[in-house]
Amino acid sequence: MSDLPDVSGLTIGILGGTGDQGKGLARRFAIAGQKVIIGSRNADRAQAAADELGNGVRGLDNSACATGSDIVIIAVPWDGHKATCESLKDDLAGKIVVDCVNPLGFDKQGAYALPVEEGSAAQQAAAILTESRVVGAFHHVSAVLLLDPDVAEIDLDVLVLGEDREATDTVQALAERIPGVRGIFGGRLRNAHQVEAFVANLISINRRYKAHAGIRLTDV
């Protein structure tokens, strides 16, 4: 773990940063001292979310967010995922792109995994963003906990999936900027589907045990 790179000087962009997951990650990275840009299709909404968070967070439209950041996190709803990737392909070229989108459906019985033609949201991003290094991560982190000012540490291992070791190491280091979190390599992108889909299980677990469940890997 100690061999992970120093990412403290990098600017983190969060597309869909006005949603709870994106805003929660923005908040934690900014508190850790990271430069953070929230992206939204509407720059005014991005700025409003940034103002709410303080800690130097800026708000820009998605394209400016992408070009102005070193690492870009995609935290948009699943139904806007493909269009977001396609429209920002050039802006995201050369960057590490972190996909944390969970393609889920919901009905009376709870949550379930949606089929994805490419296999997973992360693989869909990788198929479109051929000039970027796509990594999957931050699927299991609870937006409620990220946004709760009374939660100082988050008891969670963030699984980081990807093909490029430098990129996954960088995102593991980024995950560890959140107090309590470990960044753990979780495999290649072809094994991202089950990590994304596992959020459906966490939702069932949260319902049964009245929890905000996360996971820890044992023996690591």
Add this chain to the structure above:
Amino acid sequence: MSDLPDVSGLTIGILGGTGDQGKGLARRFAIAGQKVIIGSRNADRAQAAADELGNGVRGLDNSACATGSDIVIIAVPWDGHKATCESLKDDLAGKIVVDCVNPLGFDKQGAYALPVEEGSAAQQAAAILTESRVVGAFHHVSAVLLLDPDVAEIDLDVLVLGEDREATDTVQALAERIPGVRGIFGGRLRNAHQVEAFVANLISINRRYKAHAGIRLTDV
């Protein structure tokens, strides 16, 4: 957790009990004082595995194992899964059937999830065994650790999936007969695929970190 039923008087059958996963589970349940029957297509091979384990474990052919047990664990290789379920449908009627099979493929890049027409091994079992209560569990437990006489406790939450609360509670209680293990409800069978497939990620994690990784749920 304290509301789980007492399962100490139940007989546990393990189909495919001559493989490492099945033999490891048989060993742990027998040490815990459970009556255990190992099943195999070949009764002599089942008896040989039982003799190796001691602790009162018996070995029978699969059909006799199924009919003589209260809870039956399917621990056969994936390529024999469907045929095993079909051939034992009548023997398994009325019983709790625990599927711990992980449909995985392997190539130079490691392990990956195989597509399953029914969605998952557990759903395939449920589709065939319409007179049984099918539960998914024990996917992530390391056979190496189960069989290691120097390992007294296993640091793992066993995720238990199913539709029937009494059946999942019973299998959670069975999981907790292994020292160190918690049995945690993990959702409905339609969310079993990602739990099965996650073994591919554990294999990647084990390779990277030289570990026998398992998972723990936090905040539960």
